[in-house]
Amino acid sequence: MKHAHPTRPQLPAAALATLAAVLLLAACSRERADTWQGYVEGEFVSVASPFAGRLDTLSVQRGQQVGQGAALFALESDDERAARQQAEDQLRAAEAQLQDMKTGKRPVEVEVSRAQLAQAQAQAQRSAAALRRDQRQYEIGGIAQAQLDESRAQAGSDAARVRELQRDIDVARLPGRDAQQAAQAAQVAAARAALAQAEWKLSRKTVATTQAGLVYDTPYRLGEWVPAGSPVVRMLPPGNVKVRFYVPETVVGALRNGQAVQVRCDGCAAPVAATISYVANEAEYTPPVIYSNETRRKLVFLVEARPAAADAPKLRPGQPVEVVRQ
Structure with a gap:
């Protein structure tokens, strides 16, 4: 006697469609192993x-x-402009004084000294002539010794005055002494430094x-x-835009600086290419006592990636993103 096999129940078509949709949604909701969540950060x-x-x-x-x-x-910058003007005036004064030391007295001043020398020479000639007359008069007894001594002193004084003025003219033609010029050159250098400082303050x-x-x-x-x-x-320069994301302990060993990733975000027309620039050496979370297979899954490591300068404006600080390894 043959036994009839029980008939397997058939699901309605609507139920099958619903089940397929649920399975598809579940598959889409599962995150890929090489996809991580992160956010955009700016170094301002x-x-x-x-x-x-x-x-x-x-x-x-x-x-x-x-x-x-x-x-x-x-x-x-009113105060800084006034300080710069003051420094410029002081520098011009110091440079002019140094130039004056190098050239000696002005021609007009030398001419004045020459005129004084001519007067002194004329006076010295008169004094010398008077001394010669008094000398002859004294020899014949015409004047006293005191008058002869006075004439001799006046002639000597006038001759000394001539020698003094001659030396003044010689000195007037000479530049300043080396020590004086060195001291004045230092004043010029200090004035230049003060001007540079005033200009720097104004520029800032x-x-x-x-x-x-x-x-x-x-x-x-x-x-x-x-x-x-x-x-x-x-x-926010383009080079200061970066993406920060966290990867599990099982993945961090495969990431390195210079590795290419893709950054995806809501509203982005296309993924943005980026390059890993930093991989943390320490975990962000450490279990309190011992490691186990369960706690090790909780370890995450910080990774940073930077987009190219041309793509940086597409990302905004604080924006959540999804990072995919290429």
């Missing part, structure tokens, strides 16, 4: 002046892309970018007082 550059002052000019605004060397802001009141990037924030408004060293503009 705070641009400030080393000196305090009122904010007179703000040449940029938030969200603006600026190139290298673009003007950012300027603080009031007007600030420009040292590299291209995004103007992320401008904390001050025109007319506000800015303390020394307080950031007036916060910049």
